[in-house]
Amino acid sequence: MNDADYVLIQATGRGDHGAFEELMLRYQHRLLNFIARRLGDRYSAEDLTQEVFLRVLKTAGQFEPRGKVSTWLFTIAYHLCADDLKRRRRQAALELDCRFQGRSLAALGKPDPALQGEWVQMISRAIQVLPDNQRAALLLRVQSELSYAEISEVLGVSVASVESLLFRARRRLREILDGQRKDA
Amino acid sequence: MANVRTHEMRCQKIRPRLTAYLDQELDVDTRQRVFEHLRHCAVCRGELSAYEETDALLKALPKIPIPRSFRSQVSAAAGMETPRSRRNVVPTRLLERLMGFLGELLVLMERSRPRHGRVLEEFGDFPPMSMGHVYFKLLGGLR
Numbered sequence: 001m002n003d004a005d006y007v008l009i010q011a012t013g014r015g016d017h018g019a020f021e022e023l024m025l026r027y028q029h030r031l032l033n034f035i036a037r038r039l040g041d042r043y044s045a046e047d048l049t050q051e052v053f054l055r056v057l058k059t060a061g062q063f064e065p066r067g068k069v070s071t072w073l074f075t076i077a078y079h080l081c082a083d084d085l086k087r088r089r090r091q092a093a094l095e096l097d098c099r100f101q102g103r104s105l106a107a108l109g110k111p112d113p114a115l116q117g118e119w120v121q122m123i124s125r126a127i128q129v130l131p132d133n134q135r136a137a138l139l140l141r142v143q144s145e146l147s148y149a150e151i152s153e154v155l156g157v158s159v160a161s162v163e164s165l166l167f168r169a170r171r172r173l174r175e176i177l178d179g180q181r182k183d184a
Numbered sequence: 185m186a187n188v189r190t191h192e193m194r195c196q197k198i199r200p201r202l203t204a205y206l207d208q209e210l211d212v213d214t215r216q217r218v219f220e221h222l223r224h225c226a227v228c229r230g231e232l233s234a235y236e237e238t239d240a241l242l243k244a245l246p247k248i249p250i251p252r253s254f255r256s257q258v259s260a261a262a263g264m265e266t267p268r269s270r271r272n273v274v275p276t277r278l279l280e281r282l283m284g285f286l287g288e289l290l291v292l293m294e295r296s297r298p299r300h301g302r303v304l305e306e307f308g309d310f311p312p313m314s315m316g317h318v319y320f321k322l323l324g325g326l327r
Contacts, residue, residue, distance in 0.1 A: 017264050021255055028250050036248045046251065053258045123241050141207060142242045148209045167203045170235045177238065 005069035013061035126176040134169035
């Protein structure tokens, strides 16, 4: 366990705002990037990252020092993303209904300036094609550099399942990228 | 023929473990087995390097910057004192310390003021309101 993180979370639980800000400084970039790549939408990602920290603030006093603080933060982010993705799917289905009724289809998200560039677009699109649990596992491993044990804690699955998810995610991503290269 | 089939069977067993091999998440024995297989199997080596390439692309994705106002927004949403308002506290504290220091300096100067009333006229031509002017006035050098 990162002792410094634990000290910060304890202090946050006691209402120390300075500790809370230090915690934000440590994790805001990693969480924002994880959420943004998972949702494919940086603007909603900012809101959700904010929501992660607000939850931390509310529940810091209940944090149990069994696992790492980082794993706990990513678990909160993972579940918030899952809720958001469910809401988006419902909204997309609703908007699809609206289109069939002759109404305009609202844009699902603003264009993302950070995701510009051909190859960046290509990979970003490919990530979005992956099933959600594979995408989450891959981002946690490759971008956030969590171990299999930590990812299993975040996703609530066994370590063997994490290995399987990562294998399928990488194989699928490879297939998608190869397909996009052939098309291009 | 039998050798080829055995080799393919080994590939089928090894391939699902390649990403864990890449992530260094295999136990020592399994890692050694995969390593030995890779030495002799160009197809699996090719697959492993394809995964490495994909990971490299993922890692090279530009980092999304966080807005500078992010933490103050979170603090405001939580009903906390914002970093901006806390930043204002720092100069105030500094000013208080500076004022305290100057106050003590003036007291010390007052104590060291010459009691005999001798006028240091040769040093008394400081411009009005300059530090020298104030100092000598306090010492009683300027009337």
